[in-house]
Amino acid sequence: xxxxSAIKRxxxxxxxxxxxxxxDVDFTFCHGMEEAESYLAQADIFLTYGEDLTPxxxxxxxxxxxxxxxxAGMDRMPFEEIRERGILVTNVRGIHAKPMAxxxxxxxxxxxxxAKVLLEQEKNHDWNRKPRMTEIGERTMVVLGTGAIAxxxxxxxxxFHMETIGVSKTGTDKPHFDETYKTEQLMDVVxxxxxxxxxxxxxxxxxxxxxxxxxxxxxxxAVFLNMxxxxxxxxxxxxxxxxxxxxxxxxxxxxxEEPLPADHPLWEEERVTITPHLSxxxxxxxxxxxxxxxxxxxxxxxxxxxxxxxxxxxxxY
Amino acid sequence: xxxxSAIKRxxxxxxxxxxxxxxDVDFTFCHGMEEAESYLAQADIFLTYGEDLTPxxxxxxxxxxxxxxxxAGMDRMPFEEIRERGILVTNVRGIHAKPMAxxxxxxxxxxxxxAKVLLEQEKNHDWNRKPRMTEIGERTMVVLGTGAIAxxxxxxxxxFHMETIGVSKTGTDKPHFDETYKTEQLMDVVxxxxxxxxxxxxxxxxxxxxxxxxxxxxxxxAVFLNMxxxxxxxxxxxxxxxxxxxxxxxxxxxxxEEPLPADHPLWEEERVTITPHLSxxxxxxxxxxxxxxxxxxxxxxxxxxxxxxxxxxxxxY
Numbered sequence: 001x002x003x004x005s006a007i008k009r010x011x012x013x014x015x016x017x018x019x020x021x022x023x024d025v026d027f028t029f030c031h032g033m034e035e036a037e038s039y040l041a042q043a044d045i046f047l048t049y050g051e052d053l054t055p056x057x058x059x060x061x062x063x064x065x066x067x068x069x070x071x072a073g074m075d076r077m078p079f080e081e082i083r084e085r086g087i088l089v090t091n092v093r094g095i096h097a098k099p100m101a102x103x104x105x106x107x108x109x110x111x112x113x114x115a116k117v118l119l120e121q122e123k124n125h126d127w128n129r130k131p132r133m134t135e136i137g138e139r140t141m142v143v144l145g146t147g148a149i150a151x152x153x154x155x156x157x158x159x160f161h162m163e164t165i166g167v168s169k170t171g172t173d174k175p176h177f178d179e180t181y182k183t184e185q186l187m188d189v190v191x192x193x194x195x196x197x198x199x200x201x202x203x204x205x206x207x208x209x210x211x212x213x214x215x216x217x218x219x220x221x222a223v224f225l226n227m228x229x230x231x232x233x234x235x236x237x238x239x240x241x242x243x244x245x246x247x248x249x250x251x252x253x254x255x256x257e258e259p260l261p262a263d264h265p266l267w268e269e270e271r272v273t274i275t276p277h278l279s280x281x282x283x284x285x286x287x288x289x290x291x292x293x294x295x296x297x298x299x300x301x302x303x304x305x306x307x308x309x310x311x312x313x314x315x316x317y
Numbered sequence: 318x319x320x321x322s323a324i325k326r327x328x329x330x331x332x333x334x335x336x337x338x339x340x341d342v343d344f345t346f347c348h349g350m351e352e353a354e355s356y357l358a359q360a361d362i363f364l365t366y367g368e369d370l371t372p373x374x375x376x377x378x379x380x381x382x383x384x385x386x387x388x389a390g391m392d393r394m395p396f397e398e399i400r401e402r403g404i405l406v407t408n409v410r411g412i413h414a415k416p417m418a419x420x421x422x423x424x425x426x427x428x429x430x431x432a433k434v435l436l437e438q439e440k441n442h443d444w445n446r447k448p449r450m451t452e453i454g455e456r457t458m459v460v461l462g463t464g465a466i467a468x469x470x471x472x473x474x475x476x477f478h479m480e481t482i483g484v485s486k487t488g489t490d491k492p493h494f495d496e497t498y499k500t501e502q503l504m505d506v507v508x509x510x511x512x513x514x515x516x517x518x519x520x521x522x523x524x525x526x527x528x529x530x531x532x533x534x535x536x537x538x539a540v541f542l543n544m545x546x547x548x549x550x551x552x553x554x555x556x557x558x559x560x561x562x563x564x565x566x567x568x569x570x571x572x573x574e575e576p577l578p579a580d581h582p583l584w585e586e587e588r589v590t591i592t593p594h595l596s597x598x599x600x601x602x603x604x605x606x607x608x609x610x611x612x613x614x615x616x617x618x619x620x621x622x623x624x625x626x627x628x629x630x631x632x633x634y
Contacts, residue, residue, distance in 0.1 A: 105422070113420065129595050133416065135416055276445060283452070
């Protein structure tokens, strides 16, 4: 069985551990997709970040049975071709939970504690205790999404004694959420949040899910944070809402267009904080991703246990 | 019984609640110490932030039996004169816990997630995903102090799955600390911390408690955060340690000299983050402080229950 990996800079200890544990499996670790292309013809299993996998690659990989995507955002995957070929796809859903939850708490604290103003003061050697500090504790957080990432955000929010409200397609109860609602009830729910945090993926149902009316309903002091996908809300709606003071601040890690062009008006908005899609970045990312792969490979090779994070090729997540 | 308050801007609802509840007590709410001076002669109970209370004021307040200090830092209180007069002193120890714990987590996240660099990039419209993000989760936090504030910091640290180590005079076990040690063991303990957080007050034992040897022992990647009192470590030791890379970053909310002078070298240090002694600032401060006072006043007037946060006039805290 041949495993081909297009993942750059896999730590030697991980390579060593895998080759030791799975002695019947041949591993080829490539430095990116271009190098991997030469080995795709032999690949039974292919490891990729999924961003640059095209139908061309699928044609090259005639034997391919399983694509392990070391990412959670699957919007660039050629699902139609994959479905036709009946190739199994798994991802690392869940491993973004920790860094993304830290990102969310970090940014909400940053806004509440006026980090922008304070760092500017520091630069000017200005000892000024006037910037108004607020607490994130005991406030209400509405999370769009109730999956692994959302639950980790909610878990930390509960540690800060927040009220947590989750919104999902089914509205099913989930750990760390005090209340959960269906997406249809979103319009009523957004009005309750001091913080509105989205971790939603990009799907047919989520594209431009939030519109002017939702922002109209939000509290004026609310902070809106999007670390899911940028097409949840159109940039026009966002700019309008922030400029009209429908929310106090927007923290954006994802955008309709990425990278955000240097001349984009969002950069200049005082009440917008922009980060370059890094909420999920973590030094522990690759080790955690390979932990998921290793467990799945064991199940795949031995038939013992079940593979986790299998993607529904019709839904695309 | 006369209560005189020098606390500025007490919300009307609090004044109203107190006068309603304690109908036998006369309340005089003054806008600061200067106005309060005219009423001190009649005061049985005096409410002050404690920073500008001098022996002169004590002489004016002949009937004074109880000073309620709406602060936790008592370093400027004229304890000798107070002790001679046998005046009861209570403070609001504990109410700083929530904002200070949020400050600590906020700043550790800010350093770990490179907020300074990212905000600079934002200003330059620079979409750059290279700044190295680290997580605060699952690391080890050493807290100097194990009281109410330290416990709240440790409680949040535990929510981030950190290992928590507390250091106190007695080394007694305290909630939310995995391990606790005596101050004598500090030299061994500091070497274990990815984060070293001090909430220590200024006392004879804590002045310049940390020296070059402690910083020598700290991990190179450690973040040192001081939100206790600035005289815990001399500015020279701090500057030397940061410049030599003995720690990766110092987050300072307190200083040997406050306000920190505009020409102080600390302002210019890349690996120092300065905030102007605001870790304890909160919009909930005055309401929470009056909650403590109200409970104590009830105990004082009725003799039912016990007063909390009584200061040991010899120790000064």
